[in-house]
Amino acid sequence: MGRSNPARQPLRAGRQVAAKERRAGRRDQPALNAAEIERLWGAKSGTPEGDRLDVLATLVDAYESEHDPIDPPDPIEAIKFRMDQQGLTRRDLEAIRGTRARAAEVLNRKRDLSIGMIRRLHERLDISAEALIRRVPKDAA
Numbered sequence: 001m002g003r004s005n006p007a008r009q010p011l012r013a014g015r016q017v018a019a020k021e022r023r024a025g026r027r028d029q030p031a032l033n034a035a036e037i038e039r040l041w042g043a044k045s046g047t048p049e050g051d052r053l054d055v056l057a058t059l060v061d062a063y064e065s066e067h068d069p070i071d072p073p074d075p076i077e078a079i080k081f082r083m084d085q086q087g088l089t090r091r092d093l094e095a096i097r098g099t100r101a102r103a104a105e106v107l108n109r110k111r112d113l114s115i116g117m118i119r120r121l122h123e124r125l126d127i128s129a130e131a132l133i134r135r136v137p138k139d140a141a
Contacts, residue, residue, distance in 0.1 A: 033060050072131040075113060076106070079132075082125045096120045 037056050043049035073081070083093070090103055097103040097117050105111035113121070118132045 033063075072128060072134060075132050075134055076109060078127050079107070079121060079125070082127050086125070096124055 033056050037053060037060065040049050040053040040056070043053050045054075072078075079093075083089070090107065091100065093103045093107075094100050097106055097120070102111065106113060106117070113132060118129060121127050121132055122129045
């Protein structure tokens with residue numbers, strides 16, 4: 001009974017790596033962690049280096065989410081960005097937003113997005129619903 005199960009060996013090694021990395025994260029060393037991630041970049045999954053890379057990347061992501069959160073984009077800027085990416089014109093948006101006048105009012109920040117517009121923009125242009133439901137600053141034009 002003193003033998004350890006070989007199938008559990010990777011699990012133990014992963015826990016040891018995770019515990020070591022949690023201590024590294026508490027030392028608040030984002031620059032050192034980033035340098036280590038760069039060194040380990042491309043390590044194969046399932047190897048000790050790959051496990052270390054996964055844990056470090058998770059720690060850095062959590063640190064950045066807490067200390068430097070990125071707000072979703074302004075809804076109108078998100079729409080304009082997606083239009084540019086897909087080579088769309090204002091006329092192309094008529095099918096999504098209704099009339100040409102309504103599309104122009106929305107893009108010029110004269111009219112808020114309706115729930116129906118938000119749904120259609122999300123479904124057809126694959127823009128995050130979270131970004132589309134934010135308030136549109138009227139003076140950002």
